[in-house]
Amino acid sequence: MQKKKKHQLFKIRGEISRKVYMITVVATFVGILALWSLLSYGNLVSPTFLPSPGKVWASMVTNVQSGDFWGYVWISFYRVLMGYLITCLLAIPIGILAGTFKIAEAIFVPVTEFIRYMPATAFIPLIIVWIGLGESAKISVIFVGCFFQMVLMVADNAKSVSGELLQASYTLGASRFQVLRKVLFPALLPDLMNTMRLIMGWAWSYLVAAELFATSSGLGFMIMRAQRYMQTEVIFLGILVIGLLGLIIDRLFALMNKKLFPWAEGGR
CATH class of the missing domain: 1.20.5 (Single alpha-helices involved in coiled-coils or other helix-helix interfaces)
Structure with missing residues (x-):
């Protein structure tokens, strides 16, 4: 045994x-x-480069008692959420069209494939020129980093729906719109939820890049400011907080996937 x-x-x-x-x-x-x-x-690595867990914990206790820290958490969460929501609102319909109709695939997929290899940080100078230095610019960096990836992933989700299932729907007399609304979209929902979950991780990964320029708030700003003063314990704290927030949201997505689509294979 x-x-x-x-x-x-x-x-x-x-x-x-x-x-x-x-x-x-x-x-x-x-x-x-x-x-x-x-x-x-054990002093195997200099504290300048690797602070101890106790030092990071002390930094967390100090920062948690500060109103600025919670303000940084909130503004970073807001930027990620807005960039993510705008991405979903635009990328999901385009991705479904591209994965369903060949003409839409010809319009969107080649261009998207081309642009997705361009790093989002390379667009920052253009974003500043076009939009300025406000909140919209920071949200745009997150959007650019996520949008093109999501279009392609959603298109793959739509393509993965069984063609036999769609043909059976036509055979039973369903119209094209009914097949889209009542067959294709419900069938791709479990995979779509997983795609949304993955893209949320991308959104958090672009947060620091979005907060690199002309900002005085946010977890990315806290990390970059700590770098200037070699406060590595604060850098670790910022990274851990971003990771913790991302993990909580990821687990919520996993829970929703299990509750809404118990028949679909998913993570634990």
Whole structure:
């Protein structure tokens, strides 16, 4: 029995129990913390480059008591949310069209494929010239970083819907609009939710780039200001807070996916 369990752990796409999964997750985080503690408290790495967990914790306690910190969290969350929502509102319809109609694919996909390889940070000078230095510019950086990726991913989601399912709908007398509304769109929803979940991660990854220029608020600004004064514990704090916010949102997406589409394969 023990041998069978060990074999199951390394079986391709093999299932493991919820208990084993959670123990592995906790052990991984504990291992990372232990390695970090060893390197920092053991003076194997200079505190200038790697602050100890205790120093980062003390920095968090100090910053949490500051109103500025919560203001930075809120404004960063607002920028990510707005960039993400605008991306979804524009990219999802375009992606569905591109994945459904060949003429729409010819219009949108080649151009999108071309632009998506251009780094979003390269557009910052143009965004400043076109939009200025306000909040719209920072939201635009996040939008540019996410939009083109999402169009292609949603198009792939639409293409993955079974052609036989669509043909069966036509055979049963459904019109083109009915097939789109009642068959194709519901069928791609589980994959679409996963795409939205992945793009939210991209949105958070572009946050620091969006807050690099002409800003005096946000977690990215806090990180860049700490870099100037070599406050590495504050840099670590900013990175950890961004990671924690992203993880919470990711888990909410995973939970919604399980509740709304229990039949679809999803992450834990």
